[in-house]
Amino acid sequence: xxxxxxxxxxxxxxxxxxxxxxxxxxxxxxxxxxxxxxxxxxxxxxxxxxxxxxxxxxxxxxxxxxxxxxxxxxxxxxxxxxxxxxxxxxxxxxxxxxxxxxxxxxxxxxxxxxxxxxxxxxxxxxxxxxxxxxxxxxxxxxxxxxxxxxxxxxxxxxxxxxxxxxxxxxxxxxxxxxxxxxxxxxxxxxxxxxxxxxxxxxxxxxxxxxxxxxxxxxxxxxxxxxxxxxxxxxxxxxxxxxxxxxxxxxx
Amino acid sequence: xxxxxxxxxxxxxxxxxxxxxxxxxxxxxxxxxxxxxxxxxxxxxxxxxxxxxxxxxxxxxxxxxxxxxxxxxxxxxxxxxxxxxxxxxxxxxxxxxxxxxxxxxxxxxxxxxxxxxxxxxxxxxxxxxxxxxxxxxxxxxxxxxxxxxxxxxxxxxxxxxxxxxxxxxxxxxxxxxxxxxxxxxxxxxxxxxxxxxxxxxxxxxxxxxxxxxxxxxxxxxxxxxxxxxxxxxxxxxxxxxxxxxxxxxxxxxxxxxxxxxxxxxxxxxxxxxxx
Numbered sequence: 001x002x003x004x005x006x007x008x009x010x011x012x013x014x015x016x017x018x019x020x021x022x023x024x025x026x027x028x029x030x031x032x033x034x035x036x037x038x039x040x041x042x043x044x045x046x047x048x049x050x051x052x053x054x055x056x057x058x059x060x061x062x063x064x065x066x067x068x069x070x071x072x073x074x075x076x077x078x079x080x081x082x083x084x085x086x087x088x089x090x091x092x093x094x095x096x097x098x099x100x101x102x103x104x105x106x107x108x109x110x111x112x113x114x115x116x117x118x119x120x121x122x123x124x125x126x127x128x129x130x131x132x133x134x135x136x137x138x139x140x141x142x143x144x145x146x147x148x149x150x151x152x153x154x155x156x157x158x159x160x161x162x163x164x165x166x167x168x169x170x171x172x173x174x175x176x177x178x179x180x181x182x183x184x185x186x187x188x189x190x191x192x193x194x195x196x197x198x199x200x201x202x203x204x205x206x207x208x209x210x211x212x213x214x215x216x217x218x219x220x221x222x223x224x225x226x227x228x229x230x231x232x233x234x235x236x237x238x239x240x241x242x243x244x245x246x247x248x249x250x251x
Numbered sequence: 252x253x254x255x256x257x258x259x260x261x262x263x264x265x266x267x268x269x270x271x272x273x274x275x276x277x278x279x280x281x282x283x284x285x286x287x288x289x290x291x292x293x294x295x296x297x298x299x300x301x302x303x304x305x306x307x308x309x310x311x312x313x314x315x316x317x318x319x320x321x322x323x324x325x326x327x328x329x330x331x332x333x334x335x336x337x338x339x340x341x342x343x344x345x346x347x348x349x350x351x352x353x354x355x356x357x358x359x360x361x362x363x364x365x366x367x368x369x370x371x372x373x374x375x376x377x378x379x380x381x382x383x384x385x386x387x388x389x390x391x392x393x394x395x396x397x398x399x400x401x402x403x404x405x406x407x408x409x410x411x412x413x414x415x416x417x418x419x420x421x422x423x424x425x426x427x428x429x430x431x432x433x434x435x436x437x438x439x440x441x442x443x444x445x446x447x448x449x450x451x452x453x454x455x456x457x458x459x460x461x462x463x464x465x466x467x468x469x470x471x472x473x474x475x476x477x478x479x480x481x482x483x484x485x486x487x488x489x490x491x492x493x494x495x496x497x498x499x500x501x502x503x504x505x506x507x508x509x510x511x512x513x514x515x516x517x518x519x520x521x522x523x524x525x526x
Contacts (some may be wrong), residue, residue: 083429085426089423089425093444107430151430
């Protein structure tokens with residue numbers, strides 16, 4: 001059974017039809033990168049997987065449970081889905097450690113000592129042993145994003161969603177976050193990553209999905225989708241991303 | 252070597268902007284000095300001191316329980332602030348509720364008590380025992396004072412707290428919900444702590460207003476040992492036919508409000524730095 005299964009997903013914001021029928025699965029242990037031009041619906045698709053956006057039509061199954069069912073225990077389902085945001089969204093009034101423990105103690109009802117131990121282990125995993133007592137405002141963007149990853153990991157999720165995790169970072173800080181994500185992928189975490197980092201997608205992803213205009217245009221192994229795309233739209237997009245200063249011969 | 256020839260520069264007449272600003276400043280100083288001198292020579296200073304600042308009456312104000320009145324003012328204000336804070340938070344959450352009637356009730360309450368002069372509420376409370384025979388509000392006189400002040404304060408504070416809740420970025424709730432927190436838990440653990448940090452300066456301003464509103468207590472008609480500063484000063488000023496006790500009581504308000512004002516500015520500066 002697929003970990004995530006999406007069937008005929010439609011989402012509109014007012015008259016803006018953002019997702020136009022998405023069918024898509026993520027298998028256990030798979031790393032899937034979603035690429036595509038801005039406005040193509042990548043982030044919206046990701047936010048539908050834990051229902052931060054309510055789709056108008058279609059179904060999202062996580063471990064076989066239909067989370068679009070109004071009677072679904074959504075909070076319980078979300079515990080298994082870690083999410084990392086573009087803007088980090090750390091809780092600014094809590095220390096790095098407390099950011100990682102607050103949901104453990106309140107949602108999972110773990111004992112404070114146990115939550116503390118798990119939080120520290122995850123902060124160590126993202127290389128922030130020294131920063132446990134620091135508050136978000138005292139951390140660099142890259143460090144904040146790594147705390148955000150540790151916070152999500154502390155809930156022992158079955159799946160991690162990354163919504164453009166490096167897009168808000170200064171270029172020299174991108175590497176530390178991608179390194180942590182690469183390590184996670186090697187550890188066998190199931191990951192769904194919306195990203196503009198083509199090198200990361202090419203190296204780490206098991207599968208790359210190219211979206212444009214609210215539909216999946218093509219998907220497959222990175223060597224195919226990025227290395228040898230079969231659709232013109234994919235080629236045009238990749239040309240712009242990989243060679244932004246390129247001048248079209250026709251123009 | 253010949254002198255430079257300024258054939259290109261324009262000859263401008265009159266004062267430069269700097270000279271004009273200087274002249275304007277001198278005129279302002281001159282007017283001020285004139286007014287001060289006028290006041291100094293025309294006023295009857297002996298009379299003014301004996302009416303407003305008579306040392307003998309200041310001393311007797313202290314003997315007659317000025318400090319007791321100061322403590323009462325603080326007690327009335329503090330209790331009302333707690334009621335206002337709790338009530339205001341509940342009202343703010345009601346205003347943001349997804350249940351329509353809660354929103355309507357909260358909006359009606361806030362608009363009603365914010366638009367009403369506080370003195371009307373106090374007059375109403377003074378008449379309550381007449382209207383409902385046998386009605387007693389516990390902890391006399393604290394109960395009735397806290398209730399009357401708190402009812403008004405909660406309406407003001409609700410709007411401040413609502414603004415604070417809405418100032419917490421949407422991403423905070425999304426992050427909390429994505430960790431599996433139910434809406435109520437996310438509000439308590441994530442949104443409200445941040446909202447209160449945001450509203451601390453305006454809330455302190457409301458506290459200053461509340462200190463002053465506590466002067467309306469005399470309308471309810473508490474007994475003499477329940478007098479706060481204004482009631483106390485007014486009573487004594489009547490007795491002596493001299494304004495000194497009232498002025499003394501007035502200065503006591505400043506003892507409370509000036510430090511609070513400093514606190515507000517500090518909090519605002521701190522909030523500005525954190526941003």
